[in-house]
Amino acid sequence: MSGQRNERLDEEKLRLAIRQEMGAQPSSVRPGLLRLWSSPPADRAIQLKEVVAIIRPQRWSHTKLRVQRLRVQAFTQTRVLGRGRERGLRYLPRRGAAHGMGVRYLPKRMISWIVEAAQVELLVNAIIETNQTGQLGDGKIFVLPVEDAVRIRTNEHGVEALRTEAAFEMVLGTTRTSTTTPELEHASRQ
Template identity: 40%
Template sequence: MKEIIAIIRPNKINRTKEVLDALGFSSMTANAVFGRGRQKAIVGEVTFAIQNKDLREEEGSMRYIPKRMISLVVPDEDASLVVESIMKVNKTGQIGDGKIFVCPIEDAVRVRTKESGEDAIL
């Protein structure tokens, strides 16, 4: 099993969920997050100033940018399909398109039924 973690633009989350659901991957966790890569704030994407000093550096420096993070666990053989689908929906060719991480998962357990392994995620 693999965990796919994707950090994407907020305006792409709904389309990403629609595509993954259509492919049969409707189980996921989604969070609103702040972060940054190499880019500074993107004009038109950041419409507010972050007031919390823990989330920003000195005045005039790079700001944390609002993003969405989705996480889903899939069988090994489906990881490439999920990654390619997320990339297809989210690629604009511009800085800030996001990142995708693929991590190995040793096991999963469904609490209600005690199913484990892939049975717990399917």
């Protein structure tokens, strides 16, 4: 417990120092400031994962609705350009031409979800289910480890930063009694 208190103290100290620096001239930032930062304790290495999916842009709205059913509401999405092993699109070369015309990069949608480790499998299955056409270019899913997450408003760390509080849920119009989703409970019973 004392370790936790020390660490909180350090965070306070760090915040104070940064605030002071921000009031000062912008050119006076000292690199020593960062030494105040303490590394997160081991118990914060709760299993958080980032699931990054690169999918066809037109499938995104379906995917969003499907993933919402898993009660994974939060996401970040970007329009990106990309290509896979096929190097974009290529049409067959016309007679006499050395190369066919082609498209080097295809528009894709990249979405990132941060979830608890227990939800990864369900999420991945949901993404595959909604995006599989069997044609080349369906996209990829990457699962990455996440060390920590912080909710800026309340300074909650780890899984707490992802969980939606009861008050906020009332705004959303959804009620939830347990933190596990119905589908999760179903999966664990099997």
